[in-house]
Amino acid sequence: MKLQNNKYESAHRYAPEKFHIKIGKVIGFCMLCAALPAWAVTGYLRINQVGYETDVAAQAYLMTSSPVSDVSFHVINSSGDTVTSGTVGAKTGTWGSYTVYPVNFTVADSGKYSISVSGPVSTSSPVFTVDTSTNLYSQALVNTLSFYQNQRDGSNFIPSALRTAAGHLNDANATVYKTPPITNDNITAKLSPTGQKINAEGGWWDAGDYLKFVQTHSYTVALMLTGVRDFPNQMGAGSAKSNFTSEAEFGLNWLQQMWDDSTQTLYYQVGIGTDFTVNSDVSDHDLWRLPQVDDNYVPPSATGLTVAQIPYIRNRPVFVSGPAGSKISPNLAGRLAADFALCYQVFKLSNPSYANKCLLEAEHVFALANTSPGTLLTVAPYDFYPETEWRDDMELGATELYFALQAGSLPAGLPVTNASYYLTQAANWAHAYITGPNDQADTLNLYDTSGLAHFELYRAIGMAGKPTLAVTQAALLSDLSSQMSTSVSQSGDPFGSPIGWKNGDTASHVSGLSVMASEYGYLTNSSSYTTDANRWAGNLLGANAWGVSFIVGDGTTFPNCIQHQVANISGSMNGKGNVLAGAVVEGPTNTASSGSLPGMVACPANGVDIYAKFNASGAVYRDNMQSYATNEPAIDLTAASMLMFAWQIAGAPNGTP
Template sequence: MRAHPVAQPQRLSALITVPRLATLLIAAAILALLLTLLARVPATRAASSTAFIRVNQVGYATTASKRAYLMASGAETAATLSVKNASGTTVYSAPIGANLGSWSSSYPDIYALDFDSVTAPGTYTIVVSGPIAASSPTITIDTAANVYSQALSNALSFYQNERDGSNYIPSALRTAPAHLNDATAKTYLTPNMNSSGRFSGDLTPLGITIDASSGWWDAGDYLKFVETISYTVDMLQLGVRDLANQMGAGSTTANFTAEAKFGLDWLQQMWNDSTQTLYYQVGIGTGNSKTIGDHDIWRLPQVDDTYGGTNSLYRYIRNRPVFRAGAPGSLISPNLAGRLAGDFALCFQLFKISNAPYANQCLLSAEHIFALANTNPSGNLLTVAPYSFYPETEWRDDLEFGATELYFALAGGSLPSGLPQTDPLFYLQAAAEWAHAYITGPNDAADTLNLYDVSGVAHYELYRAIAQAGNPSGLAVTQADLLSDLKKQLDKAVTQSGIDPFGFGFTWAAFDTTSHGAGLVVMASEYDQLTSSTAYAAYGVRWLANILGVNAWGVSLIVGDGSTFPHCMQHQVTNLAGSLDGSPPVLAGAAVEGPNSTTSRGLVTGMRTCPVNGVDQYAQFNGSGSTFQDNVQSWSTVEPAVDLTATSPLAFAWQIAG
């Protein structure tokens, strides 16, 4: 569950009066007459039949699979599709594809529209002629670089706009630094909280002040979590290292190097290597009768440092508490230990030439943190306070990932002095043991790449590490084991695609649909690279298209990527400083939660109403147990977050790299 504003549902009241009996009789007579007249009006196809064509709004790569979907309120027997170029000339025509099943009672007929043979760069329209005619929005066909480069740049822009602290980047949405008081933040014990984050009494101070400034806000609120930022930094650094021409030094439009380091800087501040102490959270979501929390108010971030003057009720808005994970030198929750070790090991790989002192400290921190991992955890893992905001359960994958990146760091040489371990095979063996523990554990292939399961990249990385090490004997897993487990996860997504009319590899009726879609795209690309095949290439392209408009709602789930995207995100800066109609400025590149099994409601004083007219334009397309609502109150569908967005730049970069 995403951290979200806790607010009372909007309450409506109405004044009801009782009319006299004569008035009721007259009204009843008028209603009966109207119903009689309406019954005599013949039904027409135009009034009762509708069809829509759902397309990848970002575009289609020339050599890739190309599929749109026809969504109709009735059977489209013998219908044909035509692809017309910008001049209106038909360049391709064929019967529509098979009926893929029902989405809802309103739209019981969904058809595939394939046009792979159209490869000439240009703009096109898809037209369906048949019982219910339909025409698509304009689509683009071009090289993968031209199709996805702007989306990749948008993702970088999102993180830049999420920056906290003095080193913010001015933009139309960001006009001032924020939370400068975090530079001298007081630390506290974590209080006992209920599932909404409410606690009793006051916080217990530790008497220690740290610099907790900078970092990214977690989502639409202003909290900062090691849980989500550690995952995000891992994903961005992988892109910078492995897809350098798209996300690293080789890119002039989407170089994530500085942004990844911005996240690393904050993580280093949250880890005191000299005392072996981890701090894991800045700010509280929900207050109580004596204090106000972040989710209790709606405002721009730059007002927090002086919010409420000297009123003690707002003391934790002005001076945000930092929570400690445990006493100095204590064991660290393995999910955080694994991801942080990966972060800092990747840091060494990326910066050991350009900034050796910084990189050396990263590697020392990585080894120290990995050594403190609690490999026999009981109860809930440490994620955030409260745990219900991010209820992670799997951790073996994180340790596999962290150990693998430590192998790569040590194997690359130029090591600093004072490392506890200098033999890369020590970490390769540990990574293999944790991979085996994951594969034989209770959550194997229960999920795919996202915040809660990083095996999708951990297996890929370990496969390559084993190859680099010369495939040594005696490891707990083989390359074949890792490949088989990746395939197991992908095949489950393919099975899901087969039962979803739009071919999505993840259910639409759950949290984090957008990030799961992008994660599947990354995994498909990884598997195909390792096997020198195109086994999942078409699926990867279609899963990416699903989150870019090829869905029942015809909406791109990443802001600014395509023509139709969320306008009413539950994001304070966007709501207060951005537009409410999709015109600039928008929080481009932000991946939202996406369709879900439920929407949410809750007003916070200061929210700008969005949509302005109150109309739920997507309600007519809800179906198959899923719903999507573009409403500032609905955090469960349109709140963006740093972890939700983290795999989308990788997905775009993989498509460009080919």
């Protein structure tokens, strides 16, 4: 949520004090220096707060305020006994004024443990768990599912400690508008209705606000359905507590409302998050409230607003991408085709009529992709999600259509029934991506799905008997490896993170890279990449400079003050009780943000930034409800974490689609 009408904090510059000390006084003072003790070295231990797997090499990190040597460590069980010990390793680098050292250990027995160091520096870690991967990460998957359930909009919400009522029921009869002209992220003309109304109820809120975008939904649903299909015992029917099947269907249902297959029309957004220059109408980002008040919203006096200024709060607009049957931005077309083709794969046995409908939609939307685009369509305004790459999305969509068609027993009326057609298309788009302008410029996240598409296409080529195509399995592997190695080489993080923490959307990139490492390790049977996947998951879950798990509810220290309206108004802000568990926040970036609205609950209450002393290397993390840049969760930011956890538990997908 990028707040409008921000009240930005002022920067203050302090001049150093001037001292005028006589030479004799200085000499007298220095004669006492030898009698004073040396300044103590401060140390912090950074760990994967969810825990470590039994009998698997583990790594924590010691960061010290001054360089040290000959530091001993002890891993201590809940009875106070040392189970293993050793010497802290050679420094891995520096982080600001801190020096960072690895602590390598292995524990054979499950239980609760902590690490203690002694010598030139003395400190202890939080308590952590050592157990099987299933026991370590299953609750994290439960938390992720609960996050999406708490993000549900519309009448089909799920009551919880945070959610007590449905919101935005007026979306069921929403007016459709043309995409408005936007300059400098402001709408510069009155909205122009098309004369249509659609049912846009349901779906997940995008982030800490209440907007809904096909852009982020389509990415989230693709990863969720992939997990349901590939990890049925972790994310599908085989799990009693973290079965995402119904949640994926909930997301699919909203996407099917936004794609009218009968008229071949795509609607891509519900609500407005930016301001007008032509009138005083307010947007979603101008208010702080619970969702259930919007349908009949009356502005509190503290807002200074009138009912006349909120027409798009009570009755939210829907934006259409173009006339019926017109070409569709290929990033959206590719991902939607993947979503609907995955729908067919997941539901063809349990709900064949639903699956058949999905498959027909997948082919229709894929065929309408505009493969000579200018600026991609994402959301209005584009700057909220400035995506530039799309060939990866077309690769993913074509690959999932191949998997859907090759199974046989297809529904009637499909424009294409030959699976090899889509395999050829997928390979062509993979080649276009690898030889295109953005290869190795990004890793798996909302803006680049090649980290999943390459993995899927590799398996599809194997299933097809390795035919001659525009790309080979070796080329796909090489590109996956290059993406990871390029990211790691640019990171320079002494804690082993695969991405520089100042780059933005850092938390989602780390989980995406952990997924990519698991995929690559599986395809190549390489244990070194499994180690990378484990270590990078640890970076996300607390083994970082701030000692914070950037997933709410996972670990012992996580964001308390997220920029999320429901969590801020209805939830706990001390890390206990009613938190938005499973939510992945933006994470550290190059700057924090600030801005307040009436109704915000101040968090932290005292305003103290307890993590400021760990900011370095251009990276900033701030646990404050005003800082959307570091502390806002979103459905796309969270999406890769569920696959990361499923990979950590299962180690491999459940067969080939």
